[in-house]
Amino acid sequence: MKISKLAILRSFLQTKHFSSLEKLHAFQQQRLQYVLSHHGASFYPNSLNLEDYPIIDKSVFMANFERINTPHISEKDALSVAVEAENSRDFSPVLRTPQGEIVVGLSSGTSGNRGIFLLSAQECALWAGYILKRMLPKPYLKRHKIAFFLRADSHLYHSVSSNLIQFKFYDLFQPLDTHIDALNRQQPTILIMPANALKRLAQMPNLHIKPIKIISVAEVLEDDAKQLIENRFRQPVFQAYQCTEGFLAHTCRYGNWHLNEDAVYIERDWIDEKNGRFCPIITDLNRSTQPVIRYRLNDILTACDEPCPCGSVFARIQKIEGRCDDILIAQTQNGEPFDLYPDFIRNSIVALNQPPQEYRVEQVSGSLKIYLKPLNNDLIKDIATALNQLFDKLKIKPLHLEFLEYTEPPLHQKFRRIKKI
Ligand SMILES: [Zn+2]
The missing domain is CATH 3.40.50.12780 (ANL, N-terminal domain)
Structure with a gap:
């Protein structure tokens, strides 16, 4: 795919550092009006009011894939290009359409729940210029x-x-x-x-x-x-x-x-x-x-x-x-459902006098599997005490705790320290 360096440079130069909220809001409104009046996707309503658009998630986005992308690429065609690229570790395939070449990206979701994202050469250039402006150290x-x-x-x-x-x-x-x-x-x-x-x-x-x-x-x-x-x-x-x-x-x-x-x-x-x-x-x-x-x-x-x-x-x-998927499930003492945020568990463990070198927590139905490095009795006792104090403080029913030896997860998988299975 040919991506114009000039277009990257243009995007780099056009990416501004906003110092006034009024200017930022005016810029946003102008862009938003453009997006809403030019989207060209049959899935979305024709309206200049953002509130008229449905709030969608990945499953709705994917279910209406062909009606949301403007070259009308099917999910099957997009997926076959992306999967071929990923399996062969040769990332040259792109999708050729009458409107030009399209890059296909996969979002890292759990399998069966992944999103597919499409970008034209022009959008790639815009994106590249933007990210460079925001992240490159000066002098440029x-x-x-x-x-x-x-x-x-x-x-x-x-x-x-x-x-x-x-x-x-x-x-x-x-x-x-x-x-x-x-x-x-x-x-x-x-x-x-x-x-x-x-x-x-x-x-x-x-x-x-x-x-x-x-x-x-x-x-x-x-x-x-x-x-x-x-x-x-x-x-x-x-x-x-x-x-x-x-x-x-x-x-x-x-x-x-x-x-x-x-x-x-x-x-x-x-x-x-x-x-x-x-x-x-x-x-x-x-x-x-x-x-x-x-x-x-x-x-x-x-x-x-x-x-x-x-x-x-x-x-x-x-x-x-x-991720919201990683909010753990607990119950109040009255049996009402309670959202136990991963941060609560993380904070209790890192606040220990002697925290573990490494740990992972998985909730499997009612119990927490806690993987520890090192796995020793002192640490098990400290973590059990800290978590039970947390359950007490939150006034929730204690979760059953199970302690296991820590193993390194593979690097090519997204690391989630605390997760729900
Ligand atoms: Zn800052």
Whole structure:
């Protein structure tokens, strides 16, 4: 696929840092009106009012796939291209249509629940320019060598290769230590990896690289992992909340999250308003091949109302907690259902005087399987006490606890420390 470097540059230059809320809102409204008047998808209503559009989720989006994408590509055709690319580990296939070539991306969902996302060459260029502007360290006109660790390569990422930027893709389906030599040779200035792989890389003894910017993607980056990585590379870790659905948020130089409100219009579906927890409903302000309008993501974000010292007017969020699917199920003492957020469990465990080196928690019906490294009696006792105190405090019926030996999950699977099976 030919992606115009000029179009990337144009997008890079057009991506602005907004310093006034009025200007941002005016920009959003103008883009939103354009998206609603030009979507061209038979699934959506013809209206300039966002409220007239249904709020949809991945299952509705996929069930109406052909009526939402404007070249009318069937789910079967799109999927066969994406699966072929992923299976062969040769990421050249794209879908050819009368309107031009289309890149097909798969969202990392559980099997049977994955989303397919389509982008034209023009949209890839726009996306690449935008992400570079938000994430590249200054000065921009410096040579950058990017090491990008991903589960699947994508045209999106190759689209940013140029004279100034060298892009090297590392496959997470290969064991991490087989990449060390190549990394030492490449000497990347920018390192982009899922949080869990980054944490493991930071513990590798024979690695001799000095990246000037480290970006954690795709998974929740926990404070202890962040510390470990920062100590190893002597650089702050930045984070990008980027999924196939869109590039939704990034952290600024103060380490605070900002929503990319000039690229995605975000409504909040409150799930726990008292504590600021919501699921984002996104409307993409740039896509036209497959317009994404009022699409509810399954992620739990926590709002933050304080302004940021960096001066950005983009709304802040306190954190990204994980997926709604990972909210554990408990019962109040009266037998009412109770949402037990993964963060409650995480906080209880990391607050221990001697927390485990590694752990994972899985809820299987009424019991919690807790995988520990090391697995010893002191730790088991401490965690059982902490969790029972938590259940008491929340006034919920205690969950049955089961302790097992920790095993490393494979890197090519999205790491979820706390999950419901
Ligand atoms: Zn900031």
